[in-house]
Amino acid sequence: MGGLRPQEYHNSIFEIDLDRLRRMGKRAIILDLDNTLVRWNDPTPTPKLLEWLAAVRAHGLMPCIVSNNSGPRVGEFAARAGVPFVPSAAKPRVKGFRQAMRQLGVAPHETVVVGDQLFTDVLGGNRAGAYTILVVPIDRREFIGTRLVRLIERRVLRYLFRQGLLTPK
Numbered sequence: 001m002g003g004l005r006p007q008e009y010h011n012s013i014f015e016i017d018l019d020r021l022r023r024m025g026k027r028a029i030i031l032d033l034d035n036t037l038v039r040w041n042d043p044t045p046t047p048k049l050l051e052w053l054a055a056v057r058a059h060g061l062m063p064c065i066v067s068n069n070s071g072p073r074v075g076e077f078a079a080r081a082g083v084p085f086v087p088s089a090a091k092p093r094v095k096g097f098r099q100a101m102r103q104l105g106v107a108p109h110e111t112v113v114v115g116d117q118l119f120t121d122v123l124g125g126n127r128a129g130a131y132t133i134l135v136v137p138i139d140r141r142e143f144i145g146t147r148l149v150r151l152i153e154r155r156v157l158r159y160l161f162r163q164g165l166l167t168p169k
Helices: 018-023 047-058 071-081 095-104 117-129 144-161
Strands: 008-010 028-031 061-067 111-115 133-135
Touching: 018 061, 028 095, 047 061, 047 071, 071 095, 095 111, 095 117, 111 117, 117 133, 117 144
Parallel strands: 008 133, 028 061, 028 111, 111 133
Antiparallel strands: none
């Protein structure tokens, strides 16, 4: 279960203590896109998200979007948000995470991965050696394949909570 266990769990990105991450020596924050930053397939960053990204930068953290979604979808959103990106990442493979770290010039121990899925974001981030944060998905609407994986994910989350291995911050 270690590969599926995030170091933190929050209701949303807005609950993440950016100051604490910086004090921990983190320099970069790799972000999933769909249902982490915005609703699934939403093409536009919200004003609240843009404010949060500005706060991320103000805390000395460099954001980068790493998504399994296609280049045009991720590229359009990332351009509007002013954030570098890695599309078609094939998470939980580590290639996309490593590509983002190279792009940002950081090592795994300086990197945070934030996402809404255990089997892609958390597993991939842990395999890449990053500090992982799981957030509750923004919306129930999502890709059909993701909905199927969520059935298993809910069982793993229940186990982690019951064992005291995961607690909301």
